[in-house]
Amino acid sequence: MLLSELLEKMKYTVVKGTLDTNILHLVYDSRKVTEGSVFVCIKGFKINGHDYAKEVIEKGAKALIISEDVEVDGEVTLIKVEDTRHALACMSAAFFGYPAEKLKTIGITGTKGKTTTSYMVRSMLENAGLKTGLIGTIEVIIGDKVIPAANTTPESYQIQEYFAKMVEEGCNCVVMEVSSQGLKLHRVAGFTFDYGIFTNIEPDHIGPDEHKDFEEYMECKGMLFKNCVVGIANGDDSHMTEVLKGHTCSLETYGIEKEADLMACNVNLHSKDGSLGVTYQLKGLLNYGVYVNLPGKFNVYNSLTAIAICRHFGIHEEDVKKALAQVKVKGRVEPVNISSKFSMMLDYAHNAMSLESLLTTMKEYEPKRLVCIFGCGGNRSKLRRYEMGEISSNLADLTVVTSDNPRFEEPEDILKDIIIGVKKGRGEYIAIIDRKEAIKYSIENAREGDVIVLAGKGHEDYQEIKGVKYKMDERELISQAIEEIKAEGKTII
Template sequence: MKLNQLLERLEYEVTQGSDEIEITTLINDSRKVEKGSVFVCISGAVSDGHEFVSEVAEKGAYAVIVEKEVTAPEDVTVIRVADTRYALALMSAAYFGYPAEKMRIIGITGTKGKTTTTYMIKSILEEVGHKVGLIGTIEAIIGNKKIPASNTTPESFTIHQYFAKMAEDGCDCVVMEVSSQGLMLNRTAGIPFEIGIFTNLGRDHIGPNEHKDFEDYKRCKGLLFKQCKLGIANVDDPYFKEVFSGATCRTETFGFSERADLRAVNTHLMSRPGYLGVSYHVTGLLDFDVEIDIPGKFSVYNSLTAIAVCRHFQVPAKKIQEALKVAKVKGRIEMIKVSDDFTLMIDYAHNAMSLESLLTTLKEYNPARLVCLFGCGGNRSKERRYEMGEVSGRLADLTIITSDNPRFEEPQGIIDDIKTGISKTNGKYVEICDRKEAIRYAIEHGQPGDVIVLAGKGHEDYQEIKGVKHPMDERVLIKEVLTELKKQKKTQSR
């Protein structure tokens, strides 16, 4: 492939060599460069690709894409662009033959609800015969293949690589989570989104390695609506108008408000031992009843979003109803049967906004006690710990503070920060640093009518300590605890 073919949708300057050369591979990781590669120099948080120009030249790179002045050997072509991340995105699309243009792409942005909504949309569209690819926080799904995710929105090269495999596999549409960081770092630049979705906005992802402030976070969310044909938005969110202030797409809305184009009315909470759900009626652009086996108001929002999208695929109401009834997402209010007396669930809520939303929802079901087990990640904002501690102390009848992903911090220090937040309330708490022991305590002390939430880990199957990810899946821990308690009971009854 000629270099200028990769650059055909970019403005660029050839500062050395020729853009007519043939190249073999497109690379942005210096370790993967081989003879004939074009290397894109990305200025990252940890390292700057511009510093590796000599190294990649020695490995046989034919060309480098830069946004700064560099010194390169005479036989290496140097292409100057305004933004190398943007260039990587458009070059990746060209490298894989513009696969996104062969499918209908649906992008979802927002602080919470993205993951659940992607799976709901996938479930509904597959019910009527569409083949749907998925890219998100938990995994990428290409046919029967599931690839664990390391970022909500992968690097642009990986996105287009997935798109190419999805198109080859026969997918006719893709539903993907679009993070604010993904938008900020141009990972989704050039993708022709047919539909963009805004779920909600809360004060999260603000810090040294994320967004500098809330205004920047809000601005980045709005970027999606400058590159999609149709924007579907939660009209009830207080930041909806600001996020859409620069939108260039057509707009539709959903929510509980009378202003919503598609709205939920007559909402009813449903509960029985080990089961929590919700039912409502959809009105406005559509008209039918819905029942879902996931509790709460945010489940209504998530399902309304999915319905709003699937309306544009002409999915019959009956198929939507059937698909929503069975849609489940790992680690998103995932109920685990452990007792006939109380309900236990796993959820990914890992910031104050999502935890408050979850606990407020569960309180509406009037449990005998609401028990919340959680920890906070290391090397992240202390504010998040204080806020989550305060939320749990205020809303839960009992908080079990434990460890999450301590990373390079001491778990006890993180627990102490959470306690600082709880101390602002009258909430009862216990602290058990070992997560398995904390889960054992929750199960052993479960009382009739309790709802117990294990928050923060969700779909994750590891615990990150000192830079190493150790296997740790809460589903496995629960099984182990139940087996051990059963043996203990047998021993005691002898």
């Protein structure tokens, strides 16, 4: 591919050399440069790609994309652009043959709900016969292939490569989570989303390596709505207007509380045979009853978001209902079927805000007892431990304090910190360091009507100790615990 073809949709200045250079590889990591590469000099938080200009030329780079001046010798082409991250996105799209143009692209942004909503959307589209790829926090799904995710929104080159593979696999659509960092760093530049979705926003990701303040966080979220054809937004969110300020897309809304284009009415919590869910009636653009096999008001919003998206694909009512009745998202209030007498679920809640939201939701189902099993990560704020301990003790009837990822701390020390917070609350507690033993205790001591929440790990399938990640999947721990209980001649209610 000629360099000129990679640059065809960009603004740039030729500083040195020729655009007729034949390019074999598009690279932004100096370690991966080989003969015939074009190297994009990314200026990161700690490393500046411009500092590697001479090194990559020695490795065979034929062209460099720069935003700062560099001094180089030899027959190399220098192309100057305003932002090399944006350039990488545009060049990646060209390098892979603009695969997004061959897919219906759905981008979901927001502080919460992105993961669950994306799985709901994929389930609905797949039920309707539309092969759909997924890019998200937990994993990337391309046909039958599942790839563990490193970032919520991968680098732009990776996104375009995934898109290209989805096209090869015969996918019709792709649904992806779009983080504020992904937008800020232009990872989703180079193409226009068919649908951009805003779920909600709360102060989060504020810090030196992410967003300087809440205003910048909202502004970055809003970038999606200047890069999509149709925008779909949560009309109940108090910051919606500010986030969507300056949007260039057509816009529709959904909600529960405020008048919107698509609304959920007559919301009712549903509990039967150990299963927790929610029912409601659609009103507005669609009118029919919905049952969601996941608990809580936040899953009303998640499912409503998914329905608002899939309406544009003409998804039949029965396919929507089937998807929502069967949906299960790994580590997001994920139900575990053990007994019809009590409920157990896994959730990724690993900070005070998410744990409080989760336990408050579970209390709405009025369980006989709410049991919370959780730990806290090592080498992290002790304040988080105190806060989570107190929240659990105030909301749960029984807190089972256990180990999470101790990292380089001793698990006993972390548990002691959590218990300081637990003792400020009014609930009972027990400390069991071994996570499997903690799970086993909760199952063999379960009472009819209990709701047991296993929080903190969610989709993670490892435990990090002293710099090593050991395999540990809570689903396997639960199975092991049940086998041990039965082997001991004990019964589970």
